[in-house]
Amino acid sequence: MTKILIAGGGIGGLVAAGCLLLDGHDVDIYEQAPELGEIGAGIQQSANATHVMRHLGVLDALKEVAFVPPVTEFRLFDTGEVLQSLELAATHEERHKAPYLQLHRADYHAILSARIHDLKPDCIRLNAPAAGFRETTDGVILLLADGSEVFGNLLIGADGIKSVIRRQLVGKYRPKYTGDSCWRLMVPVDHLPSNFLQGKSTVWVGPARHAVVYFLRGGSLLNFVGVVELDEWIQESWTQKRPWDELWDDYQGWNQNILTIIQKGDRDACYRWSLNVHPHLDSWASGRVALLGDAAHPTLPYLAQGAAMAVEDGAVLARAIARAGSIPDALRLYETHRIPRTRKIVDGSFANRNLFHLPDETSLRREFAKRNIDKERADWLYSYNPLTADIEADAFAS
Numbered sequence: 001m002t003k004i005l006i007a008g009g010g011i012g013g014l015v016a017a018g019c020l021l022l023d024g025h026d027v028d029i030y031e032q033a034p035e036l037g038e039i040g041a042g043i044q045q046s047a048n049a050t051h052v053m054r055h056l057g058v059l060d061a062l063k064e065v066a067f068v069p070p071v072t073e074f075r076l077f078d079t080g081e082v083l084q085s086l087e088l089a090a091t092h093e094e095r096h097k098a099p100y101l102q103l104h105r106a107d108y109h110a111i112l113s114a115r116i117h118d119l120k121p122d123c124i125r126l127n128a129p130a131a132g133f134r135e136t137t138d139g140v141i142l143l144l145a146d147g148s149e150v151f152g153n154l155l156i157g158a159d160g161i162k163s164v165i166r167r168q169l170v171g172k173y174r175p176k177y178t179g180d181s182c183w184r185l186m187v188p189v190d191h192l193p194s195n196f197l198q199g200k201s202t203v204w205v206g207p208a209r210h211a212v213v214y215f216l217r218g219g220s221l222l223n224f225v226g227v228v229e230l231d232e233w234i235q236e237s238w239t240q241k242r243p244w245d246e247l248w249d250d251y252q253g254w255n256q257n258i259l260t261i262i263q264k265g266d267r268d269a270c271y272r273w274s275l276n277v278h279p280h281l282d283s284w285a286s287g288r289v290a291l292l293g294d295a296a297h298p299t300l301p302y303l304a305q306g307a308a309m310a311v312e313d314g315a316v317l318a319r320a321i322a323r324a325g326s327i328p329d330a331l332r333l334y335e336t337h338r339i340p341r342t343r344k345i346v347d348g349s350f351a352n353r354n355l356f357h358l359p360d361e362t363s364l365r366r367e368f369a370k371r372n373i374d375k376e377r378a379d380w381l382y383s384y385n386p387l388t389a390d391i392e393a394d395a396f397a398s
């Protein structure tokens with residue numbers, strides 16, 4: 001039996017643990033936080049991630065707490081004119097054989113951690129920040145911040161965007177500010193006009209900013225993410241409150257639906273933080289250590305795929321270990337397959353920043369008219385199944 005250590009109990013760490021436990025490995029997660037959980041925000045998961053939820057045995061539980069949107073519409077910031085539409089709900093499920101779900105992060109995380117608990121009750125160690133590692137000929141030692149050491153055959157760095165495992169593996173680098181700052185806000189749907197936006201998921205695009213709006217928890221809660229270009233840099237952290245007036249001012253001149261959301265939101269619960277771009281890594285692994293999720297490929301959220309990539313990583317890593325004859329061979333297989341696809345997604349997310357923030361209606365209409373976003377995403381993004389993809393073929397190299 002392989003002893004696998006995972007630094008970080010976010011969505012990526014939990015999914016990797018689940019896939020590896022199902023394959024019969026012994027897995028321990030070391031999580032820095034004193035308790036498990038996720039922040040109060042939404043997350044969208046397309047079929048490329050929800051296939052893995054079925055594999056883990058949590059898809060039905062997730063569906064019970066999710067919202068399944070009929071479509072995502074890209075709309076002009078002021079008039080609300082629809083520029084493009086993506087078919088979701090039944091069409092997404094028919095095309096890709098798994099659903100498109102919109103979830104509250106806390107629900108998603110709780111369902112995954114309960115499943116890990118079922119598979120191995122003492123899998124997750126809390127209050128256990130990783131500080132680094134030391135590789136040996138036959139394994140790896142995880143160094144914890146309290147000075148203790150744990151031995152395993154493989155260490156997975158799933159410790160997020162500020163990963164200490166990545167820093168030791170590939171060295172320190174300085175992320176670059178994109179110039180984008182990100183707001184988040186939640187609104188109970190009973191505070192909004194009835195049948196608000198008909199349950200549609202919407203992306204509002206406009207000069208130097210955009211907004212993403214969608215529903216959670218059976219449609220009872222609305223999630224708002226607003227991205228505005230700003231010179232001011234503040235911390236890259238989800239939990240910094242900012243004055244409601246700043247959010248209100250940022251969206252003046254925008255469609256009444258956006259203004260209604262901001263008006264009805266909790267004025268003491270508006271959060272904003274800066275978004276950075278991180279350089280692509282040429283390698284995510286050494287002999288006994290691999291990165292996964294945001295530790296490996298932090299991304300801008302403009303394709304809603306950061307966590308979906310982490311989920312894919314976990315499933316592919318488990319398959320690579322099952323396939324290869326040794327851990328170093330498995331890690332080579334894993335990164336060779338995963339780097340091209342995740343790079344394409346990270347670059348695609350960045351490109352959306354330019355598309356969504358074009359300076360006027362004419363250029364927005366013109367650039368959206370050149371695209372068929374529904375087909376583009378169906379062709380390569382959502383159609384990927386990490387449980388069946390040919391991991392020995394470098395299918396995503398450009």
Ligand SMILES: Cc1cc2nc3c(=O)[nH]c(=O)nc-3n(C[C@H](O)[C@H](O)[C@H](O)COP(=O)(O)OP(=O)(O)OC[C@H]3O[C@@H](n4cnc5c(N)ncnc54)[C@H](O)[C@@H]3O)c2cc1C
Nearest residue numbers: 008010011012032044129130159160293294304306307308
């Ligand atoms: C505004 C916004 C919207 C988004 N929307 C979507 C979306 O709709 N769909 C989607 O797929 N993705 C989305 N994402 C991206 C997604 O949130 C992330 O990609 C995903 O959460 C990454 O998961 P992870 O497990 O790799 O990292 P994290 O969620 O950051 O988890 C890392 C874990 O490691 C722990 N940790 C950190 N350091 C240590 C240490 N030294 N030792 C031990 N533990 C440690 C942390 O406490 C945490 O529990 C969005 C992101 C943003 C910013």
